[in-house]
Amino acid sequence: MTRPVAVLRPEPGNSATAARAEALGLTVIRLPLFAVxxxxxxxxxxxxxxxxxxxxxxxxxxxxxxxxxxxxxxxxxxxxxxxxxxxxxxxxxxxxxxxxxxxxxxxxxxxxxxxxxxxxxxxxxxxxxxxxxxxxxxxxxxALPLARREIEALDGAVALLHSARAAHRLGGLVVDRSRIRLAALSDAILDAAGAGWAGGLAATAPDDGMLLGVARMLAD
The missing domain is CATH 3.40.50.10090 (Rossmann fold)
Incomplete structure (x- = not known):
């Protein structure tokens, strides 16, 4: 089963990344954690x-x-x-x-x-x-307020992490980390998420296309 990809970055980047992910055939959850x-x-x-x-x-x-x-x-x-x-x-x-x-x-x-x-x-x-x-x-x-149902929708997803702050907040929101995989924009961001996740990989460069390539691998 292919996992959905959760785009957590703020707008307008959220919509841009989500559109790129959908163009790759990925199922997308749009859930900005912050407003800039x-x-x-x-x-x-x-x-x-x-x-x-x-x-x-x-x-x-x-x-x-x-x-x-x-x-x-x-x-x-x-x-x-x-x-x-x-x-x-x-x-x-x-x-x-x-x-x-x-x-x-x-x-x-x-x-x-x-x-x-x-x-x-x-x-x-x-x-x-x-x-x-x-x-x-x-x-x-x-930080944007989130409903419990929005957080629960992340169960079984691949979460895209564009910042260390998003990594920290995601870790504090979810109940069961072992159900979520992480695709991070850098090793430092992946490290900021801590342990206990179902898996995680970092892009080799701070590029949205490379991040989505990582997410695609984790979604399969």
Missing amino acids: RPVAWTAPDPDIHDALILTSANTIRHGGEALRSMLALPVLAVGERTATMARSAGFDVMATGVADVTALLALAEARGIRRALFVGGRERIPVNSDVIATAITVYGSD
Whole structure:
């Protein structure tokens, strides 16, 4: 029996991932765990920074006019989707990481970056790096209320995990982890989910297509 695939990421990414999954012939459960909303912020002086670190397309969506004042800074992005949106917004992308933010920061250091501006979400994995001079929050993810029947519908599914926060929340919602398989966007996200699941695999790069490839294997 083929398992359904549960898409848990916030909109608008939820609809996009669900459509890709359905195009692959997968049965999809659309269940956003969070809603992403902009946070008021003030842009720092771009002249005191030498690069912009972007780890999510949500930064582009919710950064507003303040983010546009950073257009002179070269961008290092996690994942091709984030890089593509940055280019569409007018940024010059100097490098795209194919793993996670830790790998991207190592790449930034190798490129000679020393005073980067990190702009991202309120809920993020803490990182320690001499590369980052300033870190600013421009959006937050608020938990959405879920009915018990919605949570029970995940029984026997493959859950797609796009963030460590989604991994943590899923673990707190379900009663029997042994009935659910996990497909995660990275090893760090898979680790954040903890133990006790029916199985789990991480994509080899932070790419939605690769994640769905993993989900397809787990669904069979």
